[in-house]
Amino acid sequence: MDGTTGTTLDGQNTFDAGNSLLGASANAGLGPCSWAPINGSFVAAFSTEGSGRVTVGFVPSGGSGGGSLPYGFDPAGTITEPPDVIAETLAAGTNVILPGQ
Numbered sequence: 001m002d003g004t005t006g007t008t009l010d011g012q013n014t015f016d017a018g019n020s021l022l023g024a025s026a027n028a029g030l031g032p033c034s035w036a037p038i039n040g041s042f043v044a045a046f047s048t049e050g051s052g053r054v055t056v057g058f059v060p061s062g063g064s065g066g067g068s069l070p071y072g073f074d075p076a077g078t079i080t081e082p083p084d085v086i087a088e089t090l091a092a093g094t095n096v097i098l099p100g101q
Contacts (some may be wrong), residue, residue: 011088021057023049 008019021044023030029048036043036056046053 011084021055024053025049028053 007013008015023046027048028046031045031047033042033044041056041058044055
């Protein structure tokens with residue numbers, strides 16, 4: 001959520017599993033979230049999920065505080081962006097570069 005406007009990252013202004021940080025179980029004990037060293041990334045701890053769990057995530061490039069994750073960071077990895085995020089990015093006139101394999 002954009003702390004200035006209150007708009008969710010997907011622009012829908014509705015909180016759901018697609019734009020929220022949720023634990024894998026009920027009462028997972030989400031603690032404070034912190035920006036991580038990689039641009040656009042964050043770290044969050046779930047203290048009561050199992051014996052504790054840490055999640056690292058990335059804010060979509062069009063989102064508040066968003067950054068970019070270079071291809072070389074994890075060339076074998078897969079990152080999935082929801083279609084509406086891609087559509088909004090393209091509609092805003094942002095260039096999208098897809099490296100070929």
